[in-house]
Amino acid sequence: xxxxxxxxxxxxxxxIIGDKELIIKNIAxxxxxxxxxxxxxxxxxxxxxxxxxxxIESAIDRGITVIISEHHxxxxxxITWIIVGNSVDFLQKLAQYHFENSHLKSIGITGSNGKTxxxxxxxxxxxxxxxxxxxxxxFNSQIGLPLSLLxxxxxxxxxxxxxxxxxxxxxxxxxNIFHPQIGLLTHIGTAHLANFESEEELIDEKIKLFKNSExxxxxxxxxxxxxxxxxxxxxxxxxxxxxxxxxQVLITNSISKDGNVVVQYFDEEITFPVHQRDEATxxxxxxxxxxLKELNIDNQKIVEKINALKSVEMRLEAIEGIKNNMIINxxxxxxxxxxxxxxxxxxxxxxxxxxxxxxxxxxxxxNSKELYEEVSELVNEQKFDSVFLIGNEISxxxxxxxxxxxxxxxxxxxxxxKHLTEIENQIILLKGARKFEIEKLKDILELRKHDxxxxxxxxxxxxxxxxxxxxxxxxxxxxxxxxxxxxxLGSYEISEFLQHHHIDYLGVAFVDxxxxxxxxxITVPIVVMNPEQHSYETVIEYNLxxxxxxxxxxxxxxxxxxxxxxxxxxxxxxxxxxxMHRLGFKSFELDQLSETLNKINVKVQSIFSHLSSSDMPEExxxxxxQLETFEKSSTYLIEKLGYSPIRHILNSSGITSxxxxxxxxxxxxxxxxxxxPNSEIQKQLQSVVxxxxxxxxxxxxxxxxxxxYSRRFKTDHTTxxxxxxxxxxxxxxxxxxxxxxxxxxxxxxxxxxxxxxMDMMMINVDHVPDVKEGDTVTVFNAKPSLKEFAEYCKTxxxxxxxxxxxxxKRIYVKD
Numbered sequence: 001x002x003x004x005x006x007x008x009x010x011x012x013x014x015x016i017i018g019d020k021e022l023i024i025k026n027i028a029x030x031x032x033x034x035x036x037x038x039x040x041x042x043x044x045x046x047x048x049x050x051x052x053x054x055x056i057e058s059a060i061d062r063g064i065t066v067i068i069s070e071h072h073x074x075x076x077x078x079i080t081w082i083i084v085g086n087s088v089d090f091l092q093k094l095a096q097y098h099f100e101n102s103h104l105k106s107i108g109i110t111g112s113n114g115k116t117x118x119x120x121x122x123x124x125x126x127x128x129x130x131x132x133x134x135x136x137x138x139f140n141s142q143i144g145l146p147l148s149l150l151x152x153x154x155x156x157x158x159x160x161x162x163x164x165x166x167x168x169x170x171x172x173x174x175x176n177i178f179h180p181q182i183g184l185l186t187h188i189g190t191a192h193l194a195n196f197e198s199e200e201e202l203i204d205e206k207i208k209l210f211k212n213s214e215x216x217x218x219x220x221x222x223x224x225x226x227x228x229x230x231x232x233x234x235x236x237x238x239x240x241x242x243x244x245x246x247x248q249v250l251i252t253n254s255i256s257k258d259g260n261v262v263v264q265y266f267d268e269e270i271t272f273p274v275h276q277r278d279e280a281t282x283x284x285x286x287x288x289x290x291x292l293k294e295l296n297i298d299n300q301k302i303v304e305k306i307n308a309l310k311s312v313e314m315r316l317e318a319i320e321g322i323k324n325n326m327i328i329n330x331x332x333x334x335x336x337x338x339x340x341x342x343x344x345x346x347x348x349x350x351x352x353x354x355x356x357x358x359x360x361x362x363x364x365x366x367n368s369k370e371l372y373e374e375v376s377e378l379v380n381e382q383k384f385d386s387v388f389l390i391g392n393e394i395s396x397x398x399x400x401x402x403x404x405x406x407x408x409x410x411x412x413x414x415x416x417x418k419h420l421t422e423i424e425n426q427i428i429l430l431k432g433a434r435k436f437e438i439e440k441l442k443d444i445l446e447l448r449k450h451d452x453x454x455x456x457x458x459x460x461x462x463x464x465x466x467x468x469x470x471x472x473x474x475x476x477x478x479x480x481x482x483x484x485x486x487x488x489l490g491s492y493e494i495s496e497f498l499q500h501h502h503i504d505y506l507g508v509a510f511v512d513x514x515x516x517x518x519x520x521x522i523t524v525p526i527v528v529m530n531p532e533q534h535s536y537e538t539v540i541e542y543n544l545x546x547x548x549x550x551x552x553x554x555x556x557x558x559x560x561x562x563x564x565x566x567x568x569x570x571x572x573x574x575x576x577x578x579x580m581h582r583l584g585f586k587s588f589e590l591d592q593l594s595e596t597l598n599k600i601n602v603k604v605q606s607i608f609s610h611l612s613s614s615d616m617p618e619e620x621x622x623x624x625x626q627l628e629t630f631e632k633s634s635t636y637l638i639e640k641l642g643y644s645p646i647r648h649i650l651n652s653s654g655i656t657s658x659x660x661x662x663x664x665x666x667x668x669x670x671x672x673x674x675x676x677p678n679s680e681i682q683k684q685l686q687s688v689v690x691x692x693x694x695x696x697x698x699x700x701x702x703x704x705x706x707x708x709y710s711r712r713f714k715t716d717h718t719t720x721x722x723x724x725x726x727x728x729x730x731x732x733x734x735x736x737x738x739x740x741x742x743x744x745x746x747x748x749x750x751x752x753x754x755x756x757x758m759d760m761m762m763i764n765v766d767h768v769p770d771v772k773e774g775d776t777v778t779v780f781n782a783k784p785s786l787k788e789f790a791e792y793c794k795t796x797x798x799x800x801x802x803x804x805x806x807x808x809k810r811i812y813v814k815d
Contacts, residue, residue, distance in 0.1 A: 001024065001025060001026075001027075001094075001098055001150045001151075001152075001153075002023065002024075002025055002153070003023070003024055004020065004021050004022065004023060004024070005018070005019065005020050005021070005022045005024060005066065005080055005082060006020035006021065008024060008082060008094060009082060011093070011094055011097045012084065012090050012093045012094050012097075013085075014068075014082045014083060014084045014090065015081075015082070015083040015084075016080070016081070016082060016083075017072055017080070017081040017083065018066075018079065018080030018081055019080045022039075022065075022066055022080055023039050024039055024040070024041045024066060025038075025039040025040070026039060026040040026041070027040070027041050027042075027043050027068070027091070027147065027150060028040050028041070028042050028043070028059070028064070029042075029043050029045055029052070029143065029147065030055075030344075031055040031056075031058040031059040031062065032055075032058075032347065032348065032500055032501075033344035033345075033347050033348070034059065034062050034063075034064065034347075035340055035343040035344055035347065035378060035381065035382070036340075036377065036378055036381050037062060037063035037064055037065075037381065038377060038381070040064060040066070041064070041066035041067065041068050041082070042055075042056070042059035042060075042064045042066070042067055042068065043067075043068040043069075043087055043090075043091060044056050044067065044068065044069040044070070044087060045087045045088060045091070045143060046070055046086075046087050046088075047088070048474065049469070049470075049474050050474065052069075052087065053069055053070070053071060053073075056069060056073060056076070057076070060076055060079060065078065065079055065080060066079070066080045066081075066082065067079055067080070067081050067082070068081075068082040068084060068087065068090065069081060069082075069083060069084070069087070070083070070084055070085065070086065070087055071083070088142060088143060091143060091146045091147070092142070092146050092173065092176070092177045093177075094146070094150065095145070095146030095147075095149040095150055095177050095178075096149075096176065096177035096178075098149055098150055098152060099149045099152065099159075099177065099178055102152045102156070102159070104133075104152060104156050104157055104158060104159050105130075105157065105158050105159070105181055105182075106158075106159045106160075106161065106178070106179075106180040106181050106182070107122065107158070107159070107160045107161070107180055107181075107182045107183075107184060107291065108161055108163050108178060108179075108180025108182070108183050108184065108209055108210075108213070109160070109161070109162050109163065109184045109186065110162070110163045110164065110165075110171075110183075110184075110185060110186070110206050110209050111184075111185050111186030111187055111188060111206065111219070112186070112187055112188050112189035113186060113187045113189050113280070114186040114187055114280065114283070114284050114287070115138070115140065115162045115163075115164065115186055116137075116138050116162060117284055118184065118186060118284055118287055118288060119134055119135060119160050119161075119162050120134075121284070121288050121309060122134075122160050122288065122291060122292075123160055124305070124308070124309055124310065125288065125292060125297075125302075125305040125306075125309075126158060126160075126292075126295070129158075129295070129297065130157040130158040131155050131156050131157050131158070132156065132157070132158045132159070132160065133151050133152050133153070133156045133158070133159045133160070134148075134159070134160040134161065134337075135148040135160070135161045135162045136148065136151070136337040136338075136340070136341065137337075137341060138162060138164070139162070140161075140162035140163050140164035141164055142170065142173060142174065144164075145161065145162075145163055145164075145174055145177070145178060146177060148161050148162075149161065149177065149178060161178060161180070163178065163209050165205060165206065166195055167195045168195070168196060168201065168205055169205075170205070171205050171206065171208040171209055172208055174209065175208055175209050175211055175212070178209075179211070179212035179213070180209070180210075180213055181213060181214050181215070182213065182214070182215045182217065182291065182294060183207075183209055183210035183213035183215065183216045183217065183218075184217045184218075184287060184291060185206065185207065185210075185216070185217070185218035185219060185225065185229075186219060186284075186287065187219050187221075187222075187280070187283065188202065188203060188206065188219070188222050188225055199224060200224060200228070203222075203224060203225055203228050204228065207228060207229060207232065207233075210233060210236075213236065214236065214237060215236065215237045215238075215239065215294055216229060216233055216236055216237070216238050216239070217239045217240075217241065217287065217290050217291060217294065218238070218239075218240055218241075219240070219241060219242050219283060219287070220240030220241065220242045220244065220246065220247045220248075221242035221243055221244050221247070221283070226240060226246075239290055239294070241283070241286040241287055241289075241290050242283060242286065243279060243282065243283060243286075247286075248265075248266055249263065249264070249265050249266075249286050249289065249290045250263070250264055250286065251263055251264075251282060251286070252264045252269070260272065260273050260274070261273075261274050261282070263285075263286065263289055265289060265290070265293055268299065270289060270299050270302060270303065271303070272285075272302075272303045272306045272307065273307065285306065288306070289302055289306075292305070310434060316328060316329070316330045316341070316342060316345050316813065316814045317329040317330075317442075317811050317812065317813055318349075318493065318811070318812035318813075319442065319446050319447075319809070319810075319811050319812070320446070320447045320448065320809075320810065321428065321445045321446055321447055322421070322445060322446070322447050323421075323423065323424040323425070324424060324425045325423060325424065325425065325426050325427070325428055325445065326349060326351060326426075326427045326428070327427075327428050327430065327442055327445050327446060328342065328345060328346060328349075328427060328428065328429045328430065329430050329439065329442045330342045330345075330429065330430060330431045330432075331430050331431070331432050331434070331436075331437075331438040331439040331441075331442065334358075334359060334361050334362070334431060334432055334433040335361060336361070336371075336374065336375070338431075339358075339375065339378065339431060340378065342429060342431050343378060343382060343429075345814055346382070346427060346429050348496070348497065348500045349427050349496065350496065350521045351425065351426060351427045353385045353425065353426040353427075354382070354384055354385060354426055354427040354428070354429065355384055355385050355386040355387070355388070355420075355423055355426050355427075355428045355429070356379060356382070356384045356386075356387045356388065356403075356428075356429045356431065357388045357390065357414070357420070357428070357429065357430045357431065357432065357438060357441060358375075358379070358387065358388070358389055358390070358394065358431050358432065359389075359390040359391045359394065359431070359432035359433050359436040359438060360390070360391030360392070360393040360394045360433060360436070361375070361393075361394070361433065362433040362435060368393060368396075368397075369397070372393075372394060372396075372397040372400060373397075373400060375394075376397065376400035376401050379401060379403075380400075380401065380402045380403070383403070384403040385403065385404065385426060386403060386404045386405075386406070386419075386423070387401050387403045387404070387405045387406070388405075388406050388408065388414055388419065388420070389401070389405060389406070389407045389408065390407075390408050390409075390410065390411055390413075390414060390432065390436055390438065391409070391410075391436065392409060394407075395407035395408070395409070406419060410436065411436050411437055411438050411440055411441065414441070415440065415441065415444065420441060420444070420445060421444065421445070428445060430442060446809070447809075448807065448808075448809035449809075450725075450807060450808060450809050451693055451694045451696075451725055452691075452692070452693040452725055452726045452730055452808050452809070453691075453692050453693070453808065453809045453810070453811050454488075454489070454689065454690070454691050454692075454804055454808050454809070454810050454811070455689070455690040455691075455692060455810075455811045455813055456489050456490070456493075456494075456688060456689055456810060456811070456812050456813065457686070457687070457688050457689075457690075457813050457814075458497050458812055458813065458814050459813075459814050460674060460686035460687060460688045461494070461497065461498075461672055461673070461688050462497075462501060463685075463686045464671060464672050464673070464674050464685050464686060464688065465478070465480070465498075465501070465503075465668060465672055467684050467685060468652070468655050468656070468666070468668055468671055468672075471655060471656065471659050472655070472659070472662050472666065473662065475664075476662050476663075476664065476665060476666060477504035477505065477646065477648075477664060477665035477666075478503060478504055478505075478665065478666055478667075478668060479503075479504060479505035479506065479507050479527065479648065479665055479666070479667045479668070480494075480495075480498050480503050480505070480506055480507065480667075480668055480669075480672060481506075481507040481667060481668065481669040481672075482494055482495050482498070482506050482507065482508060482513075482517075483507060483508045483509035483510075483513060483529065484509060484802045485513075485802070487669070487670070487673060487798060487801045487802055488801040488802045488803070488804045489673070489688075489689065489801070489810065490810045490812070491508075491513060491516060491517060492516065492517060492520045492522070493810070493812050495517050495522050495524075496520075496521075496522065497812075498524075499522055499523070499524045503524060504524075504525070504665065505524065505525050505526070505527055505665070506522070506524055506525070506526045506527070507526070507527045507529055507667060508526060508527070508528055508529065509528075509529050509530050510528065510530060510531075510532065510535075511528050511531055511532065511535035511538050511539055511542075511544060512535075513528075514526045514528050514539075514542060514544040515538060515542050515544075518542040518543065518544070525545060525571075526544050526545065527544075527545050527546075527547060527573050527606075528544050528545065528546050528547060529547045530547065530583075531544075531546040531547065531553070531557070533553070533556050536556060536557050536559075536560035537560050537563070537564065539557075539560075540560060540561060540564045540566060540570070541564075545571045545572065545573060545605060546572055546573065547572075547573050547575050547583075548572045548573065548574055548575065549574075549575040549583040549584050549585065550583075550585070551589075551592070551593075551596070554572075554593075554596065554597075557572070557602075558600050558601070558602065561601060561602065562601070566601070568601075569601055569602055569603035570601065570602045570603065571602075571603050571605035572602050572603070572604060572605060573604075573605055573606045573607075573608060574593070574597075574604050574606070574607045574608070574637070574645075575608060575609065575610075576607060576608070576609045576629075576630060576633050576634065576637075577609070578609040578610075578626040578627075578629040578630045578633070578649075579612065579622065579625060579626045579629060580609075580610055580611075580612040580626070582610070584609060587629070587632070587633050587636075590633060590636055590637050590640065591640070593637065594637055594640030594641055595640075597641060598640075598641065598642075604641060604643075604645040605645055605646060606645050606646035606647065606648060606664075606665065607634045607637060607638070607645050607646075607647050608647065608648045608649060608667075609626065609629075609630045609634075609649045610649070610651065611623055611626055611627075611649060611650070611651055611653075611654050611658075612626070614650070614651060614653040614654040614657055614658060615653035615657075615677040616677075617657075623658065626649075627649065627658065627661050630647075630649050631661075634647050646663075646664040646665050647663035647664050647665070648663055648664060648665035648666060648667060649661060649663065650662055650663075650666040650667065651666075651667050651668075651669060652667075652668050652669050652670050652671030652672070652675075652676070653671070653676065653677055653678070654666070655668065655671065656671070656676060656678055656681045657678070670797060670798060671685070672688075673688045673689060673797075673801070674686050674687050674688045674689075675786065675787065675797050687781055687782065687785070687786070689780075689781065689786060689801065690778065690780070690781035691778070691779035691780050691781065691804065691808075692776055692777065692778055692779065692781075693724050693725055693726045693776075693777045693779065694724065694725070694774055694775065694776060694777060695722045695723070695724055695745070695765075695771070695772070695773050695774060695775045695777060696722075696723045696724060696725050696760070696773070697722070697723045697773060698720060698721070698722050698723075698765065698771065698772070698773050699720075699721050699722075699723070700718060700719070700720055700721075701715050701718070701719045701720075701721050702715070702718055703715055703716065703717050703718055704716075706754075707721060707753055707754040707762050708737075708753070708754025708755045708757065708761075708762055709754070709755040709757065710755055712737070712738050712754055712755050713738055713739075713753045713754040713755075713762075719764060719766055720764070720765050720766050720771075721753070721762050721763070721764060721765070722745075722750070722762070722763050722765045722771065722773075722777075723760055723761075723762050724743070724760065724761060724762075724763065724777050725759060725760055726759075726760070726761065726779065727756055727757045727758045727759045727760050727761055728756050728757070728758055729758045729759055729805055729807070730759075730804065730805045730807065730808050731800075731803040731804035731805050731808070732756055732761065732779070733756075733793050733803070734755065734756045735793065735794070736752060736756070736792045736793055737752050737753070737754060737755050737756040737761065738752070738753065738754060738755070739751045739752065739753060739764075740752070740792055741784075741789070741792035741793070742784055742792070743763055743777050743778060743779055743784070744777070744778035744781075744782070744783040744784060745763075745765060745768045745771055745775055745776075745777050745778070746768055746769055746770060746771060746775065747783060748767065748768045748769065749783060749784065750763045750764055750765050750767070750768050751763065751764050763777075780800070786800065786801075
C-alpha cells in the first residue's frame with residue numbers, strides 16, 4: 001500500500017486530525033512488535049475482549065506518528081489521527097478497496113488443514129513465473145487477511161492468500177473484502193467443528209469464499225464436500241482432487257519401489273518422485289498440481305518444481321548460548337516477510353545489545369538495489385551492535401547498513417574469523433537462506449551440545465492462555481504460575497514471553513525464583529507463594545509480593561517492612577483456608593486478621609484460596625463447599641477491611657469447570673502447557689512440550705543375549721536394539737525400563753528394554769519401519785503423549801516436567 005492520510009480517510013470515511021499529506025505504507029497492529037516506524041501507522045484494534053487503545057502510548061514511544069483509532073487522545077502531541085467508527089471495519093474496508101484496485105490474479109485457500117503448507121508450496125513454484133504476493137505466516141483471520149491484502153503493490157501479478165474462519169457468519173465478511181478467482185478448498189477436519197452444529201454447517205461456511213470464484217479446486221475425498229460444492233456451484237468450473245478414484249485428479253497407482261507416483265489429471269499422466277508418503281502430503285501434492293495446471297504450467301515444469309520444493313519451516317528457535325548470549329535461530333528460509341517476522345520475535349527479548357547474521361536473499365525476482373535498500377532500512381531501525389553479512393550480493397550493499405558491519409563470502413569465512421565467539425551478553429539473530437547453512441553457527445554458539453532436547457512451543461502456550469481467557473470476562477485478570485523453573489520449561493524464558501503478552505501477575509514458590517526474574521528484567525508483579533522467614537528483606541528489596549498465610553508470617557514480614565523504611569503500604573496476598581488444609585487463615589481468625597491488617601502498613605492486594613479437587617468431577621460437592629467457604633470468608637474480610645482486594649480461587653481445571661467463580665482473577669498453570677483432565681477441553685488445547693533425542697547406535701542382539709545392567713532383559717529371538725542418549729540423569733525414571741514405557745520413532749511406539757542407565761537407555765526397534773541411526777526419538781509429545789508418559793511413570797504430568805534435568809537443552813520455538 002502507498003496512500004496519503006487523506007486518501008485513506010476518503011476511502012474509509014474517516015476523520016483526520018493532523019497532517020493529511022503524510023504517506024502510509026504499513027499498518028502495525030501490535031505495539032510490542034513494531035519493527036519499523038517509517039511510513040507506518042499504528043491501528044488500535046478494539047474487540048469485545050480487549051482495547052488496542054491501551055497501547056497507543058507504547059506505539060508513540062516507539063516512534064509512531066500516525067494513529068488509527070476510534071477515539072482521539074489530545075494529550076499526545078504532534079500526532080496525526082485517523083478517527084474511525086470501528087477499527088476492524090476500517091481495516092477491512094481499506095483492504096477491500098486495495099484488493100479490488102490491484103488487478104492481480106488471486107488464489108484463495110481455505111479449509112481445516114494444509115492451508116499454510118499449500119500457500120508456501122505454491123509460492124515456491126510460482127514466484128519466478130509471476131511477481132507474487134502471499135499471506136505472511138498464517139495471517140488468515142478477520143484482521144490477518146486484511147493486513148495480508150494491504151501488502152499488494154503495483155508490481156504484483158499474482159496473490160496467494162489464506163482465509164480462515166472459526167465461527168458461523170465469519171466467511172461472508174471475508175468474502176466481501178477478498179473474492180479470489182481461483183478458490184482452493186483443502187481437507188475439512190475437526191478444527192473449529194465445536195463452534196458449528198454440524199460438519200455440513202462448517203462446510204457451508206467455508207465454501208462461501210468461492211461465491212465469486214471462476215474456478216473451484218477442492219478435496220473430493222469428503223463425500224459431503226463433493227455434494228455441497230456440486231449443488232451450490234454447479235455453474236462454475238469445478239475440479240476435485242484426492243486419493244479416491246472418483247476424483248478428477250488422483251494417484252493412479254501405488255507408490256513404486258523407485259519412489260515414483262503417477263498422477264492422473266483428467267486424461268493426462270504426470271509422474272514424479274515422492275519422499276514423504278503420508279496421505280496429507282500426497283493430497284497436498286495433488287492440490288498443488290491442480291492449481292499449477294490451472295495456471296498453464298506445463299507438465300515438465302511441474303515435475304521440476306515439485307522436485308525443487310523445500311520443506312516449509314514455520315518456526316523460530318531461541319536457544320541459550322555461550323557467554324550469556326541468547327541465540328535466535330531462523331536459518332530455515334529468508335524473504336522480506338520472514339525477515340520482518342524474525343525482527344518482531346527479536347523485539348520480545350530485552351537484552352540491551354543485539355547482533356545480526358544475514359545472508360543473501362535467494363530466489364527473489366526483483367531489483368537487487370531496491371531489495372537491499374528495503375532490507376537495510378528494516379535492519380537499521382533495530383540498532384544492532386554488529387551486523388554480519390554473508391554472500392556476494394548482500395555484501396555489495398554493506399555501506400547501506402549503519403551498524404558496525406562485516407562481510408563474508410560464505411559461512412565458513414565467518415566461522416574462521418572468530419568474530420561471533422567473541423560476543424557476550426547479547427541476542428544473536430541468525431537469519432539466512434538455507435543454501436548458506438548458517439545453522440552451523442548455531443552449533444558453535446549454543447551452550448549445550450546434548451542431542452537430547454526439550455522443545456517448548458511459545459505460540460502453543462499463547463494459544464492455551466487465550467483459550468482459557470475466552471471462557472472469562474474481559475475484565476478478569478490472569479496470574480501465570482512459573483514456579484519450579486516454569487514447570488521445568490525455563491523460568492525466565494517463559495516469564496519474558498508472558499510479560500510481553502501482558503500477563504497480569506506471575507506466581508513463584510520461593511523468593512529466589514522471583515529474584516532471578518527481577519535480575520533478568522521481569523517487571524510484572526510477582527507473587528511469592530511460600531516466602532520463607534529469612535527472605536523477607538529480599539522480598540522487599542526486589543519488589544516481590546508475599547503470600548501471607550498465618551499470624552506468625554504476617555508479624556515477621558511487617559517487622560521487615562518497618563526495618564526497611566518502606567514508606568507506602570506494602571502489597572501482600574492473604575491466603576484463606578477453605579478445606580485443603582495446607583496453608584491459610586481459618587474463618588474464626590478473620591476478625592483478628594482484619595484488625596491487625598487495618599493497624600499496620602500493608603495493603604491487601606488479593607485474597608485467595610486453592611481448590612484441591614477441581615479436576616475431579618466426582619468431588620464436585622467438596623469443591624462447591626470450598627467455593628462457598630471462600631465466598632463467605634472473603635466477603636466478610638472485605639467488609640472488615642473497608643476496601644476490595646482482588647479475589648481469586650480458580651486454577652487451570654477450575655477455569656474450565658467452575659467458570660462462574662472466576663471472581664477478579666484466575667491462576668493458570670498446567671493448562672497453559674496444554675494439559676486438561678477434561679477430554680473435550682484437551683481437544684481445544686495445543687501441545688507445548690516435546691522431549692526429543694536421537695538414536696546413537698543400532699545393534700542386532702542374538703537370541704538369549706542380555707541387554708543392559710543386571711541382565712534384566714534377555715532376548716527370545718534375534719532382536720534389533722537401538723541405544724539412545726537419555727537416561728535417569730535427564731529425568732527418565734528407572735521404573736519405566738524393562739518394557740514398562742515406550743518411546744516414539746517414525747510414528748511407531750517402541751518399548752524400552754533393560755535397565756535405564758544414567759545417560760542412556762535401550763529400545764526394541766524390531767517393528768519400527770525404516771529405522772536408522774540418527775533418527776529422531778520422541779520421549780513424549782504426540783506419540784507417546786505427555787499424559788501417556790506420566791502414566792508409564794505412575795505419576796502426574798507436573799512431576800514429569802519438573803524432573804527433567806537442567807542439562808537437557810531447552811529450545812524455544814515460535815511456529
